Amino acid sequence: MTDFVNAPLHDPDRYLLRPAHAADLDALERLAAASAHGITTLPADRSVLQDRLARSTEAFTNADDASGGEIYLFVLEDMAAGRVVGTAGITAAAGEGGQFYCYRNEYTVQVSPALAASNRLHTLHLCHDLTGATLLTSFYIEPAYERTPAPQLLSRGRLLFIHQFAERFAERVAAESPGLADDNGHCPFWAAVGQRFIGLDYPTAERLAVGRSKRFIAELLPQSPVYVALLPEQAQWAVGQLHPVAALPFSILQDEGFDTDTYVDVFDAGPIVETRLTSARSVALSRHVRISPGGTEPSVRRTALHIAASSQRADFRAVLCRLADGDAELPAALGTKLALGPGEPAIATPLAPEEDAHHV
Numbered sequence: 001m002t003d004f005v006n007a008p009l010h011d012p013d014r015y016l017l018r019p020a021h022a023a024d025l026d027a028l029e030r031l032a033a034a035s036a037h038g039i040t041t042l043p044a045d046r047s048v049l050q051d052r053l054a055r056s057t058e059a060f061t062n063a064d065d066a067s068g069g070e071i072y073l074f075v076l077e078d079m080a081a082g083r084v085v086g087t088a089g090i091t092a093a094a095g096e097g098g099q100f101y102c103y104r105n106e107y108t109v110q111v112s113p114a115l116a117a118s119n120r121l122h123t124l125h126l127c128h129d130l131t132g133a134t135l136l137t138s139f140y141i142e143p144a145y146e147r148t149p150a151p152q153l154l155s156r157g158r159l160l161f162i163h164q165f166a167e168r169f170a171e172r173v174a175a176e177s178p179g180l181a182d183d184n185g186h187c188p189f190w191a192a193v194g195q196r197f198i199g200l201d202y203p204t205a206e207r208l209a210v211g212r213s214k215r216f217i218a219e220l221l222p223q224s225p226v227y228v229a230l231l232p233e234q235a236q237w238a239v240g241q242l243h244p245v246a247a248l249p250f251s252i253l254q255d256e257g258f259d260t261d262t263y264v265d266v267f268d269a270g271p272i273v274e275t276r277l278t279s280a281r282s283v284a285l286s287r288h289v290r291i292s293p294g295g296t297e298p299s300v301r302r303t304a305l306h307i308a309a310s311s312q313r314a315d316f317r318a319v320l321c322r323l324a325d326g327d328a329e330l331p332a333a334l335g336t337k338l339a340l341g342p343g344e345p346a347i348a349t350p351l352a353p354e355e356d357a358h359h360v
Contacts, residue, residue, distance in 0.1 A: 012149045012305060012320030014080040016337065017157040019060045019316055020073040020087065022053055027075065027084035031140050035245075041089060041137040052089075059092070061314045066168035068093035068132070072161070076141065076154045086141035086154045090162065092169055094135045099128040101218030102263045102272050103226070105240070123225040124239070126218065130263065130274060134162060136175040139249040146248055149320050152351055153307055155252045156282045157318035160309040160347055163283045173277050175258070177250050178243040179270025189269040192235035197221055205267060218266050239269045246270070256280045282307070286349040289328055291335035293342045308348045310338040323348060 020028065025046070032044040043049070052073055059070035069092065076086035094100035103124035111118040136158055141151050162169045181187035185203035195201060198220050200208070205217060228236050240261070242250055250273070254260055257280060258273035265272060277283055289308070308330055309318035317338045321330065330338075330346055338346060 009145060009150075010148045012153075012322075014078055015150050015153055015320055016077045016079055017074055017153050017309075017316075017318040018077065019314070020053055020056055020075045022057070024075050024084055025049060025053060028053070028073075028087060031084070031087050031142075034142070035140040041091075042087065042140060056089075060316070066092060069097060070168065071137075072158075073138065074154070074158065074161075076150060078145075078150075085145050086150065087138055088136070088140075088154050088158055089138035090158055090169075091135040091137050094133045094174065095128070095131040095215075098131075098215050099218075100131040100133070101126060101128050101215060101221075101266050102130060103127070103266060103269070104129060104263055105261065106225070122228040122239075124228060124264070124269075125225050126221055126223060126266070130172070130174050130272065132170055133172040133174045133274065134169040134277075136173065136253070141248075149305065149351070151248055151252060153318060153320050155249055156256070156307055156349070156351075157309060159256070159277070159280050159282045160286060160307060160318060160349060161316055162277060163286060164309070164311055164347060165313055166277065169277070171277055172274060173258075173280065174263075174272055174274035175249070175253055176265055176272050177246040177270045179265060179268030180238045180241050180243055181268055187268045188232070188234040188238045190267055192231045193226060194221065194267060202267070221266060235269075240264050240271050241269070242271060243268075256282060282349045286347050287326075287328075289330050289346050289348045291338075291340050291342050291344050291346065292329040292332050305351045306348045307351065308334055308338065308346055310340055311345045311347060312339070315339055321348075323350075325350065 028049050029046055032042045032049060035042055052071060055071050056073035059072050072090040074088050075084045078085045104127045106123050106125055108121050109118055110121060139155060141154055179189060181202060187202040190202040194205065198217065228239055253273050258275045260271050260273050263272040264270060303322055304325055306321055306323045307318055308321050310316055319337050321334050332342060335341060340346060
């Protein structure tokens with residue numbers, strides 16, 4: 001294993017994904033303050049963060065059957081720097097016991113034989129198709145780490161956690177991404193649709209939604225389809241568009257095979273991605289492994305970058321490592337990082353070759 005204390009940022013050995021603890025509150029508050037746009041599940045409010053940490057700890061440690069109301073909060077630790085540099089979360093079931101509203105994109109073609117003309121109509125239908133789906137939330141990583149392997153571990157590691165404890169989650173996994181809004185809080189889509197029916201500006205509506213279901217907003221929106229062609233040009237263009245701050249986590253989920261075209265958010269029309277858990281690339285390619293009995297060094301064959309994760313819920317750990325495709329054992333040194341002993345089970349999945357080449 002590399003001496004990660006002296007390793008550069010792109011060295012995969014220096015990163016550890018684990019559950020957030022109460023002692024991480026200051027780090028989470030720092031990350032929340034730095035995430036300037038769109039992460040309503042990670043508000044820069046110390047009391048809210050304390051509550052989320054308490055709920056997360058309960059979710060990781062509770063031996064009872066899952067209720068669907070659990071939230072899980074992870075942190076990414078740079079072990080060489082000795083500090084938390086990223087965070088990501090999971091909400092077990094979208095809708096918080098109610099309905100999770102979004103818009104579904106639909107397209108129809110109208111034809112007039114008499115005029116020899118046709119129109120392709122784009123409409124948005126208010127729906128709650130994703131109610132109960134497991135949501136990936138709260139992704140943020142410090143900018144200095146964005147072009148390292150660390151974001152891959154931070155995002156994809158959650159999928160391995162869900163896969164190993166599938167009985168606590170839904171078969172369908174989704175993630176919201178912030179849509180277009182400027183630094184002054186102007187959101188073209190909200191100004192054209194939501195604000196006309198609710199009378200709140202975009203920052204106020206977003207603030208009211210922090211820590212709550214969007215049901216209280218969606219119930220005031222028109223139930224009939226929204227014809228996109230009737231919206232102002234800026235609002236039309238904003239439908240399904242991504243705020244630049246979300247480009248990295250969105251691209252990782254896109255590479256995982258998430259559908260990016262079907263649903264958009266009721267606030268800003270940002271894309272909502274979704275897939276079946278078993279269809280996600282990291283899950284589909286994952287394999288069960290065990291920690292080596294010890295004494296073996298990584299062989300020259302171990303060149304493919306993987307994520308390896310423990311099979312313990314309360315003490316979950318995930319790291320990046322190099323393995324050969326099909327390896328059934330992890331080096332004993334990895335067992336130490338994963339808090340696992342010789343022979344204990346774990347799970348591993350490869351990163352895409354193009355990601356390996358780009359980030360390492």
